Amino acid sequence: MEKAVFIIFAIVAVGSALNLIAQRNPLYSALSLIGTLASLSALYVTLHAQFIAAMQIIVYAGAIMVLFVFVIMLLNTPEDHPEIEKQQWLRYLAIPFAAVLIGEALYVFREIRNITLPAQGEAEHAIGTTWSIGTNLFTQYLLPFEATSVLILMAIIGAIVLARREES
Amino acid sequence: MVPLSWYLILSAALFTIGAVGVIVKRNVIAIFLCIELMLNGANLALVALSGFFGDIGGQLFVFIVMTVAAAEAAVGLAIIISIFRTRESLNVDDADTMKL
């Protein structure tokens, strides 16, 4: 039952992700990313991380992606052209880099056999609740939390400065 | 019970698709979307491991990644808007001078 749920949402997630890079129109790409985000949220629920699942929908799908869709609609951009027009020589550089990447991946696949995953216990049911996230966030992880709030403040100021029209 | 490795494979697949997208795409917004996809692939691995180890740290990390992604989207989209104003284009190859 759980495996069936996992497979369904994994297929939706990967399918939307592939559609993301296949589409030329950025609006379609953004909408497919929402599909991936929503199915990941469902997978978080199966992992008993309810708070993170809700945050995934509220923050990612409900705020960040709305901002993306808003900007795409505002700029009303032309379709994407994947061909490289400048710096044609980059094409030939792609071959050695791809070879290196594939070699690296093969090395990882060879090494991974020697690693044994930890014994799987029944996933803890209590750790994903809002209460445990809150207590840990404001005690043990207080410093990262405060650093994040400073980061957000900087982002707000940066966004206003960048997007404001120059007074001429 | 879904094995941990399934989650990790899905996470790796999403991350790889995102990375391929960053390389292949030429539209700034599409590249940005692919970066978000990579972040989400990493998030899935963190949440899955957090659940299997019974350690809350992974989920808190995901929470912080989300806020960072929000900050990044705000600044990034502001930069994209100002680039589009001066260049009338969203192709990354057109943005090759170090000024707005």
Added chain:
Amino acid sequence: MTGLLLEWLIKIAVVFAILLTAVAYLSYMERRVAGWIQIRVGPNRVGPLGLLQPLADGLKFIFKEDIVPLKANKLLYIVAPAAAIIPALMTFIVIPYGSEVVLFGKQIALHVTRINVALLYVLGLTSLSVYGIVLAGWSSNNKYSLMGGLRASAQLISYELALGMAIIGVLVLTGSLDLVNIVEAQRGYWFGFLPKWNIFLQPVAFVIFFLAALAETNRVPFDLPEAEAELVAGYFTEYSSMKFAMFFMSEYLNLITSCSLATTLFFGGWTGPGVNSYPWLSIVYFVIKVFLLIFLFMWIRFTFPRFRYDQLMRLGWKFLLPTAIANVVVTSTVLLLVN
């Protein structure tokens, strides 16, 4: 297991049917209230007192020609109404509309489901409801629709923050995100007569919640996305037939959900005198409270003029959000001192 599944299915079907009927009759009620406030009659021809009017409207919607504009983006144009109505229908399942009753010798709790992050679930679906509007505006390929869609997305994001912050005040008091627990915490009386409703402890939060809910449901005085004087009909200008009806229904569904949520959070949900001995009374109390709030929404609609867009943004960001944050700070400080 099968019994539980059957119970769920029946509850979902019943809630679904009641919601859709309520939506139909809200459109009737809205026009009757409008008539009453504007000293005219309102619909009164179809059936006694015009009570069959929603039926006639429904038939008319179905038989109207379904137009897709030539230059519209077909796929998104068809998906948009569904994207608007699905979150609106999904939200209601976590709202407790009554206490526990005995039916066919079985204890049945009157809520479709109970999850421990119910409030976050509601907020999440509210934030998803913007896509229907935005996609409708963009795909119609019409400047008025696009303007409506852009206005809607900016407005909904802005007021969602105030809405969330206002809810946090209640959360701090109750210490639970589960709506069933929030209602349970509001049972009983202070000094023997004053019901333990959150509104008496959180009046500021309620006012902010109410204003933000008005904006989230796109109702006057915040109906800028569909301001007919400037934008024809806003994001659904190009829609006709059942697609138009679906936007209409999702708007009324959002209205019902907002009022139910306000009832649950601030007015004690289904609590009331005599609920312990007659559990069926709880549904009556819930419906009356929701109905009064909906009437308040309609009263406001036909009383106040529309805001300008800059006024709307200023109210949201410079007044509602700071007040809501101040309310959270004050509430938690007082709570800390009392405990």
